[in-house]
Amino acid sequence: MKFLTLLSIFLSVGMVYAQGARPDSPNRYRFKYKSEVYKGTRLQITSQLRTLKNDSKFVDIPDEIEQELHSLFISAKKQPIPKNYKKHAIVFLNALYSYEDFAIVYENALYEVVKKVKKDMYVVDFKFERQFTKAKINLDRALNEDVSNIEKFDRLKKELIDSQTKLSSHRWMKGKFEHYKTFDIVKNPDELMRAFKKLEAVHVYRLYNEDKIGKIRSYLENQIIDFYYKKSLPEINPEEFDLQYITKI
Numbered sequence: 001m002k003f004l005t006l007l008s009i010f011l012s013v014g015m016v017y018a019q020g021a022r023p024d025s026p027n028r029y030r031f032k033y034k035s036e037v038y039k040g041t042r043l044q045i046t047s048q049l050r051t052l053k054n055d056s057k058f059v060d061i062p063d064e065i066e067q068e069l070h071s072l073f074i075s076a077k078k079q080p081i082p083k084n085y086k087k088h089a090i091v092f093l094n095a096l097y098s099y100e101d102f103a104i105v106y107e108n109a110l111y112e113v114v115k116k117v118k119k120d121m122y123v124v125d126f127k128f129e130r131q132f133t134k135a136k137i138n139l140d141r142a143l144n145e146d147v148s149n150i151e152k153f154d155r156l157k158k159e160l161i162d163s164q165t166k167l168s169s170h171r172w173m174k175g176k177f178e179h180y181k182t183f184d185i186v187k188n189p190d191e192l193m194r195a196f197k198k199l200e201a202v203h204v205y206r207l208y209n210e211d212k213i214g215k216i217r218s219y220l221e222n223q224i225i226d227f228y229y230k231k232s233l234p235e236i237n238p239e240e241f242d243l244q245y246i247t248k249i
Contacts, residue, residue, distance in 0.1 A: 031086040062201045113220045118177040128167040135160040164238040172232040
């Protein structure tokens with residue numbers, strides 16, 4: 001009798017382990033997303049999702065978006081019921097791949113902006129130099145004609161300093177953009193472009209999600225000029241630059 005009891009227990013335990021190994025076992029999960037099949041235990045699939053989340057193509061996700069994705073990942077990870085796990089995992093995957101689709105749109109728009117700004121910088125280079133030389137001539141003329149008009153002198157001096165700063169900043173920015181020759185500058189950006197790309201990603205992501213894709217390029221163009229201008233100010237000496245077009249002032 002004792003032997004039969006032990007045999008019964010042994011067979012029951014064996015059936016449990018055999019059931020856990022079957023594809024339709026409640027301990028195993030299976031679902032398909034796009035062309036990828038996710039199957040195995042909850043821990044195994046969660047490991048797959050984590051590996052995907054940490055892929056190099058998602059390395060530059062801004063903190064705000066990264067936190068949203070991580071929250072969705074944790075929500076899926078905690079689901080003990082296969083049906084609920086699948087539902088939350090797909091929500092996470094939708095968000096992750098949506099960001100990947102957005103990243104393609106973002107990088108293409110940013111590269112087009114870089115090319116346009118680079119081209120415009122050559123066009124306006126003479127304009128900034130002419131503004132500076134005009135301001136310098138006006139100030140010199142005022143000093144020779146009437147030094148007692150302090151208000152006029154201060155205004156013309158400010159115009160000279162402003163035009164000098166704009167020209168120096170423009171030349172600094174132009175030097176940076178001259179090295180931006182291929183799409184690699186947005187795919188594998190330098191320190192400045194990486195900082196700008198990450199800074200603006202959240203706002204551009206909102207435009208993308210609001211189906212305002214047509215506004216992305218104009219927004220980026222305004223922001224990138226302002227960003228590089230501010231970055232140039234600690235680096236330039238407005239009194240040190242060469243006149244490239246006008247030799248007499």
